[in-house]
Amino acid sequence: MTPAELSQSLLDLVNSLVERRRGEGAEIADLGLVVADMSLERPRNRDHGDWASSVSMKIAKPLGTNPRAVAAELAAGLEAMPEVASVEIAGPGFINIRLEASAAGALAQTIVNAGPVYGTGHLYDGIKINLEFVSANPTGPIHMGGVRWAAVGDSLARVLIAEGADVTREYYFNDHGSQIDRFARSVLAAYLGEPTPEDGYGGAYIGDIADKVVEIYEGDIASLPRDDQQEIFRSIGVDLMFTEIKEKLHGFGVDFDVFFHEDSLHESGAVNRAIDRLREQGHIFEQDGAIWLRTTTFGDDRDRVIIRSNGEPAYISGDLGYYLDKRERGFDQNLIMLGADHHGYIGRMMAMVEAFGDVPGVNLQILIGQMVNLLKGGEPVRMSKRAGTIVTLDDLVDAVGVDAGRYSLVRSSSDSQLDIDLDLLGKRTNENPVFYVQYAHARTCSVGRNAVDSGVTHSAFAPELLTHDSESALLGVLQEYPRVVAQAAELREPHRVARYIEEVAGYYHRWYDNCRVIPLGDEPVTDLHRTRLWLNDATGQVIRNGLGLLGVSAPERM
Structure with a gap:
């Protein structure tokens, strides 16, 4: 019996109880309950x-009664x-429910039969x-803050899609403004053999870019x-x-559906x-020759200049055009991931949303991520050999590979500062x-292969035989x-998936130590062995x- 089936049964009992009370003359309004209101949770104490x-x-x-009286009727x-x-x-x-072994064990077959679909839901069906x-500026390699968002953002997209959402992964290409000018001056200085401008970008990559431009330009x-x-x-x-x-993001398993150019906002009239x-x-x-947005109406600490008195657009002008463009493209919810230095940015953005007549926190949601530090030998890794001043995506992948890099960035809440121990991630230990x-x-996978060699197959399934404590815990x-x-x-917390599969791995290893899928010696193959194979394969499917969802591979051999 799956949690969904148990929740539905409990809801049916609640509805029957309500109808019974009404039949006795009680005036009870429609409670409007759904399956999610049944509040099923795993007890911390399995007893x-x-x-x-x-x-x-x-x-x-x-x-019109007390909770224990209601619980008694539902319990019956x-x-x-x-x-x-x-x-x-x-x-x-509280109602504590213990299932028959056969009902609890049936989940193993349900998972195997569902395969990749197991765990998907309908929370965001029909939502764009x-x-x-x-959205890192194209002025240098992606630094660790951006790499963290690459891993977390792509994983969050996968999680939302698993719940039925129509997700568009979008990269805001900032090709408009002073940072691009500083980048251009830096590359030109490298070409001319001049020192890096005081406000420019350093690192060997600037010289590499200058050399490539010379190769490409026909003149x-x-x-x-x-x-x-x-x-x-x-x-x-x-x-x-x-x-x-x-290219670097693609190699990290992160691809985007849309690359949106900031310049287009100004060129298109958005x-x-x-x-x-x-x-x-x-x-x-309008005031002092400038055009303003009255954001204080919606809780901002001050009104915002949109077009300066010299006719130049202020930074928020791009935000206005970009948000409206997204809404015009039909997106119901717009999620933006920003670094910790943008925390003060939230108030004005939410005021902007409300000024458009939308709902802050619904039509626009802003996620803030904290910094990432790489540690080696217990000391921070301070800079990239190539970028010169920052630690980059290449540094992480070169040190531990894509899987370990992505997993380490996703497994912690993105709103907490993260220290990644490169020495630990290089170990092949628990x-x-x-x-x-x-x-x-x-x-x-190894158990599955050995089971086939030993004649243990899925030819029988007797879930009532899964009675060992470790089996009950694993099924739970x-x-x-x-x-x-x-x-x-x-x-919006994909790290919950990572922490969960670590928990599954722990329960599986304990089950593996206590329950055999493959008979010992000349011991005959029984339905218990066959049923345990279902549980083994169900566990593999859930971990896979x-x-x-985290964009990490599930190797069959290690």
Whole structure:
């Protein structure tokens, strides 16, 4: 019996109880309950059963009685079900449910038959989500903050898709503004053999870009005026840098559906359309020769200049045009991942959303990520050999590989600062979390191969035989996977999937130590062996599905 089936049965019992009360003359309004309101949770102490629900405490007041009385009625209905072994009422009205071994064990076959679909849900069916992440300026290699967002953003996209969302991965290509000018001056200086400009970019990659521009440009750069030289190095250099960024991200398993150019906002008139829309809604005013957005109406600490008195657009003008463009493209929810230095940015962005008539925190959601430090020998890795001043994606991948790099960046909450121990990630021991999980998956595959060689197949399934404590515990944690995926999607926290599959790996290793799938010596193959093979393969499937959501491979041999 799956958690969804148990929740539905519990909901049916609640609805029957309500109808019974009404039949007795009670005036009870429609409670509007759905399956999710049944509040099924795994008890921390397995002695308390397989599942616990607090629904009695939710509905007692509308029914005009106390929670324990409601729990007693629901318990009687649950105990009458053949899949339920026992029901206990605890505390103020908690319902603790223990399933029959056959009902609990049936999950193993359900998972194997579902395959990659197991754990997917419908939380965001019909919802179009634009997920913007990384969006590093094309002025240098991606630093570790951007790499973290690459891993977390791509994993979050996978989690949201697993819950039915129509997700567009988007990279905002910042090709407009002073940083691009600084980059162009830096590349030109490298070409001319001049020192790096005081506000410019250093590192060997700048010289590499300059050399490539010279190779690509069909003409004599040296004979051109300096302004023309700078424009050549800007246009070709930015394209080269951005191409490299895309290639590096692809190698890291991260691809985007849309690369949106900031320049297009100004060229297409999107900014002017946004200003016109806000003016129609009464939120634009002019003062001191500038055009302002009255964001203080919506909780911002001050109003914001959109167009400066000299006619130049302020930074927020691009935000206005970009947000409206996304809404015009039909996105219901727009998620943006930003670094910790953008925390003060949230208030004005949410005020902007409300000025457009949308709902802050719904139509626009901003996720803030903290810094990442790489450690080697207990000391911070301070700089890249190539970039000169920052630690980059290449540094991480060169040190530990794509799988370990992605996993280490995703397994912690993105709103906490992260220290990554490169020495630990290089170990092939259980101390290394990605090795621990991947090894558990490889072990399930090894057991499966050896089982076939020993004549153990899926030809029989007798879930009532899965009675060992370690089997009950393993089945219990496997049941949690759909809920973990839904919660990771709802809270925008893919690290929950990583921590969960580490837990699954732990339960599997303990089960492996206690329960044999393959007979010893001349021992005959029994239905217990065959049924345990189902449980083994179900575990492998869940770990494989979880790793897939993190963009990490599930090796069959290690």
